[in-house]
Amino acid sequence: MAITSERLNQTFSEGGAQEIYQEIKAKGDFLGFAQRYAFDTDYRVARTALWGLTKAKDEELSELKVIYNELIDQAMQTENSSVRRLTLNIIEKLKMNEDDLRTDFLDFCFEHMVSIEEFPGIQTLCMKLAFRMCTFYPELMDELKRTLEAMEIDYYKPAIKCLRKRIFCGRYK
Structure with a gap:
């Protein structure tokens, strides 16, 4: 099943977040996925995307270093506490x-x-x-x-x- 905004909007479980992570890993496109979904204006989509990304190993997330400042901006500006926590979690994993x-x-x-x-x-x-x-x-x-x-x-x-x-x-x- 392809990752879409609609699917991310409906994923609310740990198992669902693990599935998202496994699909991102299989495609090897952590950066593209993050750029496409982690900053979505729909907090449910962004939250699920970030949740899936938190399952990644530090070395897998290292490609997100190029959007480090965008992640920081999101953590500081979002009003959604789940998006803030998950974004900070990813920032904390980055070198x-x-x-x-x-x-x-x-x-x-x-x-x-x-x-x-x-x-x-x-x-x-x-x-x-x-x-x-x-x-x-x-x-x-x-x-x-x-x-x-x-x-x-x-x-x-x-x-x-x-x-x-x-x-x-x-x-x-």
């Missing part, structure tokens, strides 16, 4: 270089990792991405640690507490 640092994205990650209103999955992804961006500059790492120290940790879910602790203990890389 990040010092030249890739975008201060607007770093600010976004700082804001969303401490926001109590944000979903824990988005908070943890933002914390991981902020950490990765800050590793390029010691002064940014100091700012990250100060921000983490200032968190009123009792208000956060266990996943946030655990990741925060791992960063402080040097066990997160």
Whole structure:
């Protein structure tokens, strides 16, 4: 069965996302698929496309590096939390270089990792991405640690507490 917007609009299961991934893998066109569907204005289509892409191995997703900035823009601009989380998940899997640092994205990650209103999955992804961006500059790492120290940790879910602790203990890389 061919991948179409209509099909992506109707896929709501883990098995369906795995099928989408297997079909993308068979065609070997992760970039073309992402460009065609991951930025769709229909959030259900974009969500399912991104969900299928999250099943890919890091090396398979590496071809998405050319749309790295578009993925960041989508993560920062979408109002759909599922699309945001899945997009951040893909960004987190991509190799990040010092030249890739975008201060607007770093600010976004700082804001969303401490926001109590944000979903824990988005908070943890933002914390991981902020950490990765800050590793390029010691002064940014100091700012990250100060921000983490200032968190009123009792208000956060266990996943946030655990990741925060791992960063402080040097066990997160």
